[in-house]
Structures are given as structure tokens and as C-alpha cells.
Amino acid sequence: xxxxxxxxxxxxxxxxxxxxxxxxxxxxxxxxxxxxxxxxxxxxxxxxxxxxxxxxxxxxxxxxxxxxxxxxxxxxxxxxxxxxxxxxxxxxxxxxxxxxxxxxxxxxxxxxxxxxxxxxxxxxxxxxxxxxxxxxxxxxxxxxxxxxxxxxxxxxxxxxxxxxxxxxxxxxxxxxxxxxxxxxxxxxxxxxxxxxxxxxxxxxxxxxxxxxxxxxxxxxxxxxxxxxx
Numbered sequence: 001x002x003x004x005x006x007x008x009x010x011x012x013x014x015x016x017x018x019x020x021x022x023x024x025x026x027x028x029x030x031x032x033x034x035x036x037x038x039x040x041x042x043x044x045x046x047x048x049x050x051x052x053x054x055x056x057x058x059x060x061x062x063x064x065x066x067x068x069x070x071x072x073x074x075x076x077x078x079x080x081x082x083x084x085x086x087x088x089x090x091x092x093x094x095x096x097x098x099x100x101x102x103x104x105x106x107x108x109x110x111x112x113x114x115x116x117x118x119x120x121x122x123x124x125x126x127x128x129x130x131x132x133x134x135x136x137x138x139x140x141x142x143x144x145x146x147x148x149x150x151x152x153x154x155x156x157x158x159x160x161x162x163x164x165x166x167x168x169x170x171x172x173x174x175x176x177x178x179x180x181x182x183x184x185x186x187x188x189x190x191x192x193x194x195x196x197x198x199x200x201x202x203x204x205x206x207x208x209x210x211x212x213x214x215x216x217x218x219x220x221x222x223x224x225x226x227x228x229x
Contacts, residue, residue, distance in 0.1 A: 166179050
């Protein structure tokens with residue numbers, strides 16, 4: 001979850017990445033036609049675990065693999081599990097988790113939902129994973145995902161936690177306690193505990209540079225308009 005497994009995988013965020021070189025493993029985990037779980041699980045090691053922080057999709061893919069093994073190991077229905085265990089409890093109705101050709105959920109991307117349903121998911125993280133007096137997330141889980149991952153701290157790049165981005169390099173004009181999901185095309189679900197606030201930004205991929213400037217200004221105005229809770 002800390003994006004620091006040390007597995008070798010060519011990814012666009014690597015310092016030595018060559019966009020004109022061979023097709024990257026990072027994109028192959030989205031677009032390839034073989035079993036994506038098997039592919040991620042058979043990548044060779046590059047570094048020792050928890051020593052180098054890199055944004056690589058092997059991490060969430062392997063987590064998905066473990067979830068499938070656990071769900072099917074107790075004879076539950078894998079493809080119904082997200083709805084029963086999470087979406088139904090939060091009132092989420094529009095969320096779609098796409099799969100590879102082998103039926104494996106690809107939750108490192110290809111997750112589609114309305115803005116309101118993204119906001120519902122974000123709001124789960126404000127009260128430490130509680131929803132209508134039921135504990136959905138383990139106690140302390142929110143603190144874990146919103147704290148800087150040790151390997152990223154060692155790399156002097158404190159912007160990643162546990163499958164969430166951290167505002168450790170002031171990329172966004174939001175408080176330091178904020179953490180967020182970040183998707184392609186600068187789509188965001190931002191959780192700001194100090195302001196009891198969840199911000200969802202959706203949009204088209206085209207024109208993201210221009211729209212991001214407007215979004216940045218909007219965040220500044222929001223932080224002024226919404227007081228600390």
C-alpha cells in the first residue's frame with residue numbers, strides 16, 4: 001500500500017523513464033490481455049521492500065490479488081464482494097469496477113462513479129471509517145493511509161501514504177492534514193479533516209492544464225470560505 005514494494009516495473013514516474021522506449025509495464029497493467037494479477041506477481045525485485053518509494057501499479061494490483069484469494073478462499077462471491085462489503089453500506093449505486101479479461105478487478109484505475117458517489121466514499125474517511133455507527137474500516141486505518149510512507153520520506157519526496165496522496169510537497173493549496181485520491185486527468189477526491197470537508201473534482205482529460213489552474217484557484221477560495229471545524 002505504500003508503493004514501495006521494490007518490484008521491478010517500468011513506470012512513467014521513474015527518473016530514468018524514456019517515453020520513446022519500450023511500452024511500459026505500468027500501462028500494460030491497464031491494457032494487456034494476460035492475467036494482470038499473475039503478471040504483477042511475477043515481476044522480479046529491483047530494491048529491498050520499503051526502501052524506495054515509486055508510483056508503480058504492481059502494488060495495488062497485488063493487493064487486489066490478495067483480496068480475490070481471501071474472498072474466494074472463504075467461498076464468497078468475488079464479483080459481488082465490493083457491493084456487499086462497501087458500496088451497499090454507503091449508499092453507493094453508480095460505481096463500476098472494471099476487470100481485465102480474466103475477471104480481475106483493476107482498482108488501480110478503471111473505476112467509474114458519479115461525483116456524489118465519490119463524495120460518499122471520501123466521507124467514509126472523515127469519521128475514521130465509521131458509517132451510521134458501524135465500523136467499516138479498521139480503527140487506525142485512516143491514519144495509516146494519510147501518513148507519509150517511510151520509503152517516500154527517505155526519498156525526500158513526502159507525497160504518498162497508503163494508496164492515498166499526501167499534500168507533503170504543497171502541490172495543492174490545502175492544509176497539511178489533507179489527503180486525496182488522484183486519477184487520470186487530474187480527477188480528485190480530497191479529504192480535508194481539519195475543515196470536515198470532502199472535495200470531488202471530475203472532468204475531461206482534454207485541457208487538463210488549463211482546467212487545473214482554475215481548480216487550484218477554486219481550492220484557495222474554498223479554504224477561505226469553509227472554516228476549520
